[in-house]
Amino acid sequence: MRVIGVYNIKGGVGKTSTAVNLAHLAAESGLRVLIWDLDPQAATTYYFRVQAKVRGGSKKMVRGKSELGDLIKGSDYPNLDLLPADFSYRKLDLLLDDSKHPTSQLSRLLDPLGCEFDLVILDSPPSISLLSENIFHVAEALLIPTIPTTLSLRTLEQLYDFLHKQQLQSLQRLPFFSMADRRKTMHQEMMQQLPRKYPEFLTSWIPYASDIERMGIHREPVTAFGRNTLAGRAYQRLWEEVIGRLRLRVKG
Amino acid sequence: MRECRSGPGGERNDDSGQEFTKHYNLERESIPIEPTTVDGDCMTSATATDRHFSLAPSSPLAPFLAALEEQFGCLVEPPQEVIRTYYDSFDWRLLDGGGRLWHEQEGRESRLFWSGSVQIEWRQRGAVPRFSWDFPHNAMRSMIAPLLEMRALLPQVKLHLTRHIIRILDQEQKTVVRICLEENRVAVPHGEEGSVLPLAVRLEILPLRGYQEESAALHRWLTTLPYLHKSAPDLLEEALAVTGEVAGSYSPKLHFHFTPEMSARQAACEIHRFLLAVMESNLAGVQGDIDSEFLHDFRVAMRRTRSALGQIKGVFDPERVAHFAQRFAWLGQITGPTRDMDVYLLGYCDYRDRLPKPLRSDLDPLRDFLIAHQRQEQRQLAKQLEGSEFQQLLTEWRDFLTHEASHDGGPTLGEVVDRRIDRLYRKVIKEGKAINDHTPAEALHELRKRCKKLRYMMEFFQSLYPAPEISRLIREIKRLLDHLGEHQDLEVQAEKLRHFAHQMAAEGEVSADTFLAMGMLVGDLLRQQQQKREDFYQQFSSFAERRNRRLLNDLVTQRGELT
Numbered sequence A: 001m002r003v004i005g006v007y008n009i010k011g012g013v014g015k016t017s018t019a020v021n022l023a024h025l026a027a028e029s030g031l032r033v034l035i036w037d038l039d040p041q042a043a044t045t046y047y048f049r050v051q052a053k054v055r056g057g058s059k060k061m062v063r064g065k066s067e068l069g070d071l072i073k074g075s076d077y078p079n080l081d082l083l084p085a086d087f088s089y090r091k092l093d094l095l096l097d098d099s100k101h102p103t104s105q106l107s108r109l110l111d112p113l114g115c116e117f118d119l120v121i122l123d124s125p126p127s128i129s130l131l132s133e134n135i136f137h138v139a140e141a142l143l144i145p146t147i148p149t150t151l152s153l154r155t156l157e158q159l160y161d162f163l164h165k166q167q168l169q170s171l172q173r174l175p176f177f178s179m180a181d182r183r184k185t186m187h188q189e190m191m192q193q194l195p196r197k198y199p200e201f202l203t204s205w206i207p208y209a210s211d212i213e214r215m216g217i218h219r220e221p222v223t224a225f226g227r228n229t230l231a232g233r234a235y236q237r238l239w240e241e242v243i244g245r246l247r248l249r250v251k252g
Numbered sequence B: 001m002r003e004c005r006s007g008p009g010g011e012r013n014d015d016s017g018q019e020f021t022k023h024y025n026l027e028r029e030s031i032p033i034e035p036t037t038v039d040g041d042c043m044t045s046a047t048a049t050d051r052h053f054s055l056a057p058s059s060p061l062a063p064f065l066a067a068l069e070e071q072f073g074c075l076v077e078p079p080q081e082v083i084r085t086y087y088d089s090f091d092w093r094l095l096d097g098g099g100r101l102w103h104e105q106e107g108r109e110s111r112l113f114w115s116g117s118v119q120i121e122w123r124q125r126g127a128v129p130r131f132s133w134d135f136p137h138n139a140m141r142s143m144i145a146p147l148l149e150m151r152a153l154l155p156q157v158k159l160h161l162t163r164h165i166i167r168i169l170d171q172e173q174k175t176v177v178r179i180c181l182e183e184n185r186v187a188v189p190h191g192e193e194g195s196v197l198p199l200a201v202r203l204e205i206l207p208l209r210g211y212q213e214e215s216a217a218l219h220r221w222l223t224t225l226p227y228l229h230k231s232a233p234d235l236l237e238e239a240l241a242v243t244g245e246v247a248g249s250y251s252p253k254l255h256f257h258f259t260p261e262m263s264a265r266q267a268a269c270e271i272h273r274f275l276l277a278v279m280e281s282n283l284a285g286v287q288g289d290i291d292s293e294f295l296h297d298f299r300v301a302m303r304r305t306r307s308a309l310g311q312i313k314g315v316f317d318p319e320r321v322a323h324f325a326q327r328f329a330w331l332g333q334i335t336g337p338t339r340d341m342d343v344y345l346l347g348y349c350d351y352r353d354r355l356p357k358p359l360r361s362d363l364d365p366l367r368d369f370l371i372a373h374q375r376q377e378q379r380q381l382a383k384q385l386e387g388s389e390f391q392q393l394l395t396e397w398r399d400f401l402t403h404e405a406s407h408d409g410g411p412t413l414g415e416v417v418d419r420r421i422d423r424l425y426r427k428v429i430k431e432g433k434a435i436n437d438h439t440p441a442e443a444l445h446e447l448r449k450r451c452k453k454l455r456y457m458m459e460f461f462q463s464l465y466p467a468p469e470i471s472r473l474i475r476e477i478k479r480l481l482d483h484l485g486e487h488q489d490l491e492v493q494a495e496k497l498r499h500f501a502h503q504m505a506a507e508g509e510v511s512a513d514t515f516l517a518m519g520m521l522v523g524d525l526l527r528q529q530q531q532k533r534e535d536f537y538q539q540f541s542s543f544a545e546r547r548n549r550r551l552l553n554d555l556v557t558q559r560g561e562l563t
């Protein structure tokens, strides 16, 4: 079982869109995929038309009373299951803090699912918290959607600083451009500059596209309802590059 | 299982023999059993059966669909057209072994399924493998190989499936459970292209993880529908029933039900007709060189025919018997060389394994020689079997049996058989007892022939005797025969190998290493034969022990005493 986090300190940068579409493409490629919606905003859960849990789940989970597997919902797509958001995740940080090894709780929870899934994608809430530290511990790689602006450069630096301080160098970083608009000069400049500073930047990028916004209306991944749109193809290229970088073994 | 991998020189480069190497497993290897995903084939445990329903054959589909839509929000996906073909050997070995193998073609998607104690799905490219050794070393192969042995897979039953996936949706339009609904047709065997017969419409609930309640609700609702059966028949069995085909209708095994009072002639005719039918069933497979077992079964039936002709005495005109005996002896001659080559090729891995590992690849030229000659013999055999001589034998023999069966009279079966078995048994005991360490091997071969006659007689006429007793005696004679057979085969093989060595030397350049390897093999075979020879005394004594002799004596004399 391989675990990838989709993360950025900032919100509204395309984390959820990335998690949802990559999970869908991964499942289509034959991998057994679990997408875990760790954001109490429950956007991923909403896109898959699943109702978010209202209470209780996370507390039991961290206390080890409830099996994570019992909370999983099958999505409408083959090979793709979802762990829906739980509004009480707000208190998750507090709960995690309660336990003995606060940063390895997600790891502990995911372990029993090892033989059921080939790939787990974590959709995370913004900000650095105990939850995000857990994500850094359990994931082998972070996909970091980055809007090509100067502000994004700062948040990326912040994140790298943090990972460095926490001795998380082994965590692979896969930043890529998200919501990029080539007509904007600043976007163009940042798309030149940033990869020079951070050579690990993926070469594929997600353009600003209204089809992605429309996912909220369709309540489906754009790779499902608009496979051959600009956005659909961009996510496919991104997925293929991720396969290559992480040497994922996909069938067929 | 031991390994028999071909060495670096093991790959053939010329494609002349390629097609034929496939008829035998010449690269035997141990087969790993992998419980999880292996190279795209994945295994799951058997699925629950209570999710299956079927529609009564006469009830139309439309009212069900209407009722479903009224009860649940649903969405019907575009139908999928699937062609499903069940594969098995000519004699249905997989089905007999409790498994089913089928291929599904849906558009360009092609998959093989195995269903037995486990379910395996394999996304396979290209044609369906013909022999178990044509499969890659995956879990599917490890299930199939022990059942199929040397037999080829043949397409047996072809189905056209129209699959509708119906999604049941909640208020969010989220799928919470699916129904797989299949409208199936089976292709009429040997029928016109495209002619099909309808099968029952079947339904399966496909639950979705985390939506158990919704599945249960659907299940409850389906059980209330009067026109739905709460199960679905096995698809293969249903298809066979509808087309009137019987899986395993071909069996070369003897199952006669005779009574002592019936006419010996009638019984002989029944035996001969059965054996003729076995030969005829296998003929196309022999001519088409589908696998080596066709010829094997063909020859067993032929040998039994010859034996029955000779042993069931006093029922047919002796002149006619002599004529047919001569014709079937000819048939034995023309089919022998191909079978010999088959035997060497089937046993090739065992030959290799007898040699020390570094010498094994030295034997490769022998394999190539065998392949080339098998092909030659096979071609000649096919020609012979098409020829008028053989066709005439078939017609003459069929006509003769029809004629003989049409009139009664002559001795009853009890009289003929008891006496014959008694005679043969006494001779076997006498000849066997006369054999000591200095008797020439010839005597053992003669004894074997006699034993075979006795065995066939006992097998033909088992039904005349109490089951446990006759079964015990058949078991005993089979054990002795196996021993004598191995003894003789080892000798014949050693002799043949020497003969092959000369032939190979005459046909072309073969390295001295190959001859040395073959020489070792000959030595090994003869050593083993000597061992068999030394064990003979003990084997025979156990066969001829007093208890068995008395048992047989009781069987063949009881009838006289009773009447």
Ligand SMILES: Nc1ncnc2c1ncn2[C@@H]1O[C@H](COP(=O)(O)OP(=O)(O)O)[C@@H](O)[C@H]1O
Pocket (backbone or CB within 6 Å): A010, A011, A012, A013, A014, A015, A016, A017, A018, A043, A178, A179, A180, A206, A207, A208, A209, A210, A212, A213, A214, A215, A216
């Ligand atoms: N490439 C894009 N082009 C246009 N709109 C986008 C794009 N990516 C995301 N969006 C929209 O931006 C908003 C935030 O995106 P989201 O993926 O939810 O970000 P995050 O999870 O980082 O908060 C959503 O309304 C989404 O539809």
Ligand SMILES: [Mg+2]
Pocket (backbone or CB within 6 Å): A015, A016, A017, A039, A041, A043, A123, A124
């Ligand atoms: Mg989000």
